[in-house]
Amino acid sequence: MPEKVSTRGSGAKKGPQKYQNEFAYTHNKGSKTTQKIMALPVDGLCRRCTDQVLWRKQYRKYKPLTVAKKCVSCQLKKVKKAYHVMCDGCARDKGVCAKCMESSKIVEGNNQKTSQERLKEEQELEQKLASMRERERRSYLRKLERGDIVVADVPNVGESDDDFVFSDSDDDDGLDSCESDADK
Known part of the structure; x- marks a missing residue:
């Protein structure tokens, strides 16, 4: 039996595929x-x-x-x-x-969690969010949406959000420096 012979003669190269996937x-x-x-x-x-x-x-x-x-x-x-x-x-x-x-x-693949584990984490997150104050909850959800924190980083109840700590000493220093510039 003769072997199959290529129909593309003399080593001619095949071109690119006809339809390129340009968008997902x-x-x-x-x-x-x-x-x-x-x-x-x-x-x-x-x-x-x-x-x-x-x-x-x-x-x-x-x-x-x-x-x-x-x-x-x-x-x-x-x-x-x-x-x-x-x-x-x-x-x-x-x-x-x-x-x-x-x-x-x-x-190494992503360690996919089972549906039971995901459900348990969601319930824990809901419980913690329910126990937070409105300001903390909105702040946390905003950070979660931006990707600054992971779901596992939910602060415990009673912990204050450090992003919103205002001290009187910072405000007083700023006023003193403005007043001293105006007086001169």
Whole structure:
């Protein structure tokens, strides 16, 4: 049998892809599937594979597994993450990427919290916010929105917010210096 021969003669190079993705796909924000896909952790992969999977999520190309796949190392149906070819245990033991099986530096994934842990944290946050004074609550929510603080940094009840501490000595010093300039 003759081998297949390339139809592109004399090593001619292939051009760039026809349609370049110039702007990010906007997900349907109300879609439950999109929310589930975006919540899935991306861990146990090298930098290159992590970027590929994150790109798939961003442009809505990611297709999660419905049934566990067979691991290429242990031959058991233990692969539960899409685009992985090795189960987490085998990949960790061998120190390789679970997608490309290369022994490069593995990117540590975001430690995704379970829904129970998130629910518990939200309830604790609501309790602490309810016990705060209005001024402290608004200040805290503003800082949280700006990203200055993390949800875990909720001040305890009774702690005052240092951003709003006014001292009389600062005001008196400012008046004295203005009066002395005016008197001269």
